[in-house]
Amino acid sequence: MPRPKQAAIAGVYTTKQGKLPDRTSFSLQLEAIKGACDDAGIPVEEVDGIIPLSMSDHLPGTTATQFWAAQLGERPLGLMETGGASGALAKAALAIENGMCEVVVLFYGKAGSRVGPRGTAATDRAPRVPDWSFYQSGAYMTTWYALWAQRYMHEFGVTHADLAEVAVFTRHHATLNPDSIMGRKGEITVQDVLDSRPICEPLNLLDCSLDNDGGYAIVMTSAERARSARTKPVWVLGGAESTYTDFYTTINDPWFPEEGKAVRRAADRAFEISGIGRDEIDVAGLYDCFTITTIRDLEEMGFCKLGEGAEYVKEGHCRLGGSMPTNTDGGLLSNSHAGDPAGMHTIEVVRQLRGECGERQVPGARIGVSLQQGWAVHGMAGVLVMAAD
Amino acid sequence: MSYRKPLPQIEPANQTFWDGLAQGEFRVPRCTNCGHYNWVPFPACRSCLSEDQEWTAVSGEATVWSFSVVHRGPGAFDDDVPYAVVLAKLAEEPRGCIVIGNTVGIDPADLYIGMPLRIVYEAIEGEDVTVFRFAAADAAQPDDADAALSVENQPATVA
Numbered sequence: 035m036p037r038p039k040q041a042a043i044a045g046v047y048t049t050k051q052g053k054l055p056d057r058t059s060f061s062l063q064l065e066a067i068k069g070a071c072d073d074a075g076i077p078v079e080e081v082d083g084i085i086p087l088s089m090s091d092h093l094p095g096t097t098a099t100q101f102w103a104a105q106l107g108e109r110p111l112g113l114m115e116t117g118g119a120s121g122a123l124a125k126a127a128l129a130i131e132n133g134m135c136e137v138v139v140l141f142y143g144k145a146g147s148r149v150g151p152r153g154t155a156a157t158d159r160a161p162r163v164p165d166w167s168f169y170q171s172g173a174y175m176t177t178w179y180a181l182w183a184q185r186y187m188h189e190f191g192v193t194h195a196d197l198a199e200v201a202v203f204t205r206h207h208a209t210l211n212p213d214s215i216m217g218r219k220g221e222i223t224v225q226d227v228l229d230s231r232p233i234c235e236p237l238n239l240l241d242c243s244l245d246n247d248g249g250y251a252i253v254m255t256s257a258e259r260a261r262s263a264r265t266k267p268v269w270v271l272g273g274a275e276s277t278y279t280d281f282y283t284t285i286n287d288p289w290f291p292e293e294g295k296a297v298r299r300a301a302d303r304a305f306e307i308s309g310i311g312r313d314e315i316d317v318a319g320l321y322d323c324f325t326i327t328t329i330r331d332l333e334e335m336g337f338c339k340l341g342e343g344a345e346y347v348k349e350g351h352c353r354l355g356g357s358m359p360t361n362t363d364g365g366l367l368s369n370s371h372a373g374d375p376a377g378m379h380t381i382e383v384v385r386q387l388r389g390e391c392g393e394r395q396v397p398g399a400r401i402g403v404s405l406q407q408g409w410a411v412h413g414m415a416g417v418l419v420m421a422a423d
Numbered sequence: 424m425s426y427r428k429p430l431p432q433i434e435p436a437n438q439t440f441w442d443g444l445a446q447g448e449f450r451v452p453r454c455t456n457c458g459h460y461n462w463v464p465f466p467a468c469r470s471c472l473s474e475d476q477e478w479t480a481v482s483g484e485a486t487v488w489s490f491s492v493v494h495r496g497p498g499a500f501d502d503d504v505p506y507a508v509v510l511a512k513l514a515e516e517p518r519g520c521i522v523i524g525n526t527v528g529i530d531p532a533d534l535y536i537g538m539p540l541r542i543v544y545e546a547i548e549g550e551d552v553t554v555f556r557f558a559a560a561d562a563a564q565p566d567d568a569d570a571a572l573s574v575e576n577q578p579a580t581v582a
């Protein structure tokens with residue numbers, strides 16, 4: 035039995051994604067806030083809750099929430115939340131339902147810096163980092179996910195070609211998304227992924243998400259306001275979040291326990307709270323920073339059993355036309371990955387539930403789910419279940 | 424050429440660990456209440472929450488638990504590609520310790536999950552730090568002359 039509809043996503047917006055040398059992170063964030071409010075038909079002056087997904091670099095030492103409260107008109111705001119996108123949005127819905135605030139905007143924007151290995155310059159002397167930092171071993175995020183992939187492949191007899199299937203279907207989706215960065219480069223094959231240059235074995239270039247600039251925002255409001263908003267409301271049926279932080283330093287054996295970790299906990303709670311069964315999901319947005327991530331998402335979310343994620347992908351469930359089209363915008367692998375893209379999957383699900391997706395539209399999509407995760411794989415996870423009227 | 428890769432900004436609480444490396448010991452906090460090892464070190468035991476932990480030298484025996492051969496390195500590491508990053512599981516139990524690190528003397532192509540390793544130590548020239556690496560368990564021990572050289576290269580004062 036789905037939960038009553040009390041809060042809805044009323045506005046979404048994405049700035050141009052790609053190399054944006056003439057933009058600043060701040061201007062992308064402001065553009066995204068204005069854009070999402072405009073999409074909702076709600077004036078920025080009525081925002082009374084904010085979820086900035088990054089620190090402010092304007093005044094060192096101030097929190098991003100304080101900075102934005104001042105920037106957006108020096109009005110006292112009723113909600114300040116940080117952390118993962120889907121989880122934070124789930125809490126924002128509860129805050130709106132309970133009268134803490136009425137209009138919440140979640141936003142992110144990044145320009146001019148890189149998150150991959152090229153973002154680290156060589157120095158004349160040994161830089162100093164925290165005691166257990168993996169930077170001392172020349173590891174970075176891709177390395178950590180590569181270690182995860184290697185162990186996973188070993189335990190479950192999965193091959194690199196199996197992982198590559200994820201890059202192939204997400205690229206296919208990107209070719210149907212005119213705003214995606216990689217869509218115009220056309221379809222890729224499993225062999226293309228295997229032939230792309232190695233970054234951190236077993237992950238090759240086409241197993242990795244993009245590293246680009248961009249911004250986005252999501253506006254959520256009460257049922258009453260959402261009904262009179264400019265666009266079709268996308269109802270928040272429920273969501274949950276979970277944290278389990280290993281700080282990119284160590285993990286426990288097993289890395290793939292039967293009972294799951296943060297994503298499993300968030301997913302179980304989100305489906306329970308929302309009153310929606312996994313088989314009712316028409317469209318999914320699952321965090322896909324690397325090909326291995328999508329496969330593990332499917333298992334941890336409970337769409338298939340542990341060790342069967344690759345098989346699930348090969349059966350075509352995630353592809354447009356399949357039982358649960360996933361990452362229909364091309365995902366982080368082929369659409370956009372700007373700094374912290376935690377909210378991008380929610381935006382695509384909202385657009386699907388509104389029926390705005392053109393060639394990549396999932397016909398009749400009514401119920402969707404977004405998963406955001408990150409921080410050493412299990413560090414932070416959030417799941418949001420949404421529905422159209 | 425000086426060492427240009429990241430080194431630890433040693434926290435006072437962890438000084439014993441880094442001192443241990445300089446003495447050829449890999450020390451892991453072990454809970455005196457429940458006996459569990461805890462890696463990475465935390466202020467209290469993650470099994471029983473006791474703050475009573477003792478830095479305990481482990482055997483240095485480990486096995487490859489996972490590994491990656493890196494082809495694009497950050498900063499100064501890019502001069503060394505391809506190089507290996509391993510997650511090595513120490514022999515000690517309970518509460519197995521999985522430690523991230525680099526290898527020495529191992530062709531990355533020879534790595535496999537389950538490969539026996541041992542911890543070796545390398546004093547960094549011109550710096551106040553000794554680091555650890557993972558060598559193949561059956562690799563020759565460094566000879567005494569090499570060890571003496573490493574000690575000589577240690578700065579006189581250790582910050």
Ligand SMILES: [Zn+2]
Pocket residue numbers: 454455456457458459468469470471472473
């Ligand atoms: Zn204990």
